[in-house]
Amino acid sequence: MNNNTNIEKEYFNSPDVHQVSYKNKEIILVGTAHISKHSAKLVGRVIEGEKPDVVCVELDAQRLEALSNQKRWENLDLKTIIKKKQLSTLIINILLSSYQKKLGSKLGVKPGLELFEATKVAKKLDIPIELGDRDVRITLKRAWHSMSFIQKLKFMTLGIAGIFEKEEISEEELEKLKSKDVLTELMKELGKAMPVLKTVLIDERDSFLAKKIKEANGNKIVAIVGAGHLQGIIKKITNDEQIDLSTIEVIPKSSPWVKIIGWAIPVIIVGSIFFIGYNQGMQEAGNNSLYWFLANGIPSAIGAIIALGHPFAVLSVFFAAPFTSLSPLIGAGYVAAFVQTYFKPPVVKEIQSVSEDINKPLMWWKNKLLRILLVFILSGLGSVIGTYVGAYKIISNLF
Numbered sequence: 001m002n003n004n005t006n007i008e009k010e011y012f013n014s015p016d017v018h019q020v021s022y023k024n025k026e027i028i029l030v031g032t033a034h035i036s037k038h039s040a041k042l043v044g045r046v047i048e049g050e051k052p053d054v055v056c057v058e059l060d061a062q063r064l065e066a067l068s069n070q071k072r073w074e075n076l077d078l079k080t081i082i083k084k085k086q087l088s089t090l091i092i093n094i095l096l097s098s099y100q101k102k103l104g105s106k107l108g109v110k111p112g113l114e115l116f117e118a119t120k121v122a123k124k125l126d127i128p129i130e131l132g133d134r135d136v137r138i139t140l141k142r143a144w145h146s147m148s149f150i151q152k153l154k155f156m157t158l159g160i161a162g163i164f165e166k167e168e169i170s171e172e173e174l175e176k177l178k179s180k181d182v183l184t185e186l187m188k189e190l191g192k193a194m195p196v197l198k199t200v201l202i203d204e205r206d207s208f209l210a211k212k213i214k215e216a217n218g219n220k221i222v223a224i225v226g227a228g229h230l231q232g233i234i235k236k237i238t239n240d241e242q243i244d245l246s247t248i249e250v251i252p253k254s255s256p257w258v259k260i261i262g263w264a265i266p267v268i269i270v271g272s273i274f275f276i277g278y279n280q281g282m283q284e285a286g287n288n289s290l291y292w293f294l295a296n297g298i299p300s301a302i303g304a305i306i307a308l309g310h311p312f313a314v315l316s317v318f319f320a321a322p323f324t325s326l327s328p329l330i331g332a333g334y335v336a337a338f339v340q341t342y343f344k345p346p347v348v349k350e351i352q353s354v355s356e357d358i359n360k361p362l363m364w365w366k367n368k369l370l371r372i373l374l375v376f377i378l379s380g381l382g383s384v385i386g387t388y389v390g391a392y393k394i395i396s397n398l399f
Contacts (some may be wrong), residue, residue, distance in 0.1 A: 005113070009049060011045050014042065016039070016042060017029070017030055018031070018234060020234055020237050020238060022240070024219060025218075026216075028220075028221065029143075029213075029230060029233060029234065031041060031226065031230040032114045032226060033226075033227060039114040043117050043118045043121070044117055044225055047118060047121045047125065048121060051219045052222040053126065053217065053221065054220075054222075055118055055129050056212060056216045057129065057223075058127075058223075059119075059186070059228055060133045060134060062137060067115065078341045087337060087376050091377075094358055094373075101143045108255060115292060122238060128217065132212035134248070134249065139200065139205065142248075143201055145251055146200055157196065168322040176239075193287065203232065207236060208235050209229055213233065259328065265387065268395070269391060270294065272288075273289055288393075290399055291393055295389045296325050296332075296386035296390055298386070299384060299389075300336070300379045300382040301317055301379075301382070302382055303381055304382075307365070307371060307379070309340050310339065310343040312343055313336045313343065313375055317333075317335055317336035319334050319386075320332055321379075321382070321383045332379055332387060333379050334376065337375055337376040340372050343374055345368065345370035346367070346370070351369050
């Protein structure tokens with residue numbers, strides 16, 4: 001009996017398994033790599049060996065649904081995503097998913113396998129499951145809103161560069177990755193370039209996970225978390241750090257200067273045209289208005305054309321860009337993307353393969369979902385260029 005118990009408890013010799021006491025609770029933390037077969041097996045052994053009162057996993061409802069429901073993509077409502085202006089968040093999500101899936105395919109493991117395995121073993125043993133991670137949508141929105149405009153450009157540049165990177169990973173590097181939480185490693189790398197991302201994606205989630213684990217029901221808790229979160233969680237639990245989740249569950253408001261600048265542009269442009277009309281005559285005001293219209297419409301339409309957007313998407317953004325540029329409420333890219341989605345919606349197969357197709361340059365034009373994102377990005381970029389060109393010309397005509 002003792003020999004069997006010792007065999008079962010051998011997992012405590014693993015550097016990935018830690019025992020922490022908190023008040024009257026025994027917490028067993030299992031650090032995992034999100035693309036590791038070893039982690040999946042370790043998780044199963046620990047839960048079966050400990051038979052805890054509850055299993056807490058580093059998942060939220062959205063990610064659990066993504067792991068358990070392979071047909072979830074069929075319910076993707078792109079029109080709603082566009083109406084809520086969440087395309088930027090979708091792009092970040094796809095970039096992160098693509099990176100993790102790419103490594104997972106090299107190791108022959110489905111990303112998140114060990115987390116899904118934890119839920120399966122817990123259900124088999126009739127052990128309650130508690131989701132310990134923050135809603136992924138809140139995390140991504142906080143990450144996006146926490147970046148400045150320049151940081152967003154830098155992030156997108158790094159992401160696009162990484163998409164098309166053809167560097168092969170050696171066998172030795174793959175072996176090292178098996179013992180790491182790959183998504184956390186990615187976040188650490190991003191954190192070096194942009195510390196604000198590390199704060200949102202690692203530090204805040206350490207706090208969130210620690211709080212949820214401490215508050216989990218039961219005296220014996222097994223918590224399955226990414227290896228990169230282990231030390232942060234252990235520190236916060238052992239120090240009984242006071243954590244207010246309400247402060248890290250809200251989407252930060254944009255700086256008031258963003259709104260001021262957003263509304264200042266239309267006020268300056270419209271005011272300048274009226275001033276030109278007052279001083280130089282209505283014909284000059286008309287000429288400047290036409291210049292503004294063409295300066296915005298043409299580059300936005302060219303962006304949609306380069307993306308091989310539907311003709312109506314091209315026309316819509318040509319006529320919409322001069323007006324959306326005068327409003328901070330909606331961008332030209334969203335107008336083009338919505339029309340593109342209406343006339344050329346992606347099929348389920350294309351949505352399911354997006355995390356693989358995103359790594360292939362030509363597929364950005366062939367995969368309809370990626371083409372919608374390309375229409376959004378390029379037409380929006382054209383509108384930004386047009387706004388600066390048009391504003392410079394009109395303001396220079398004042399003098």
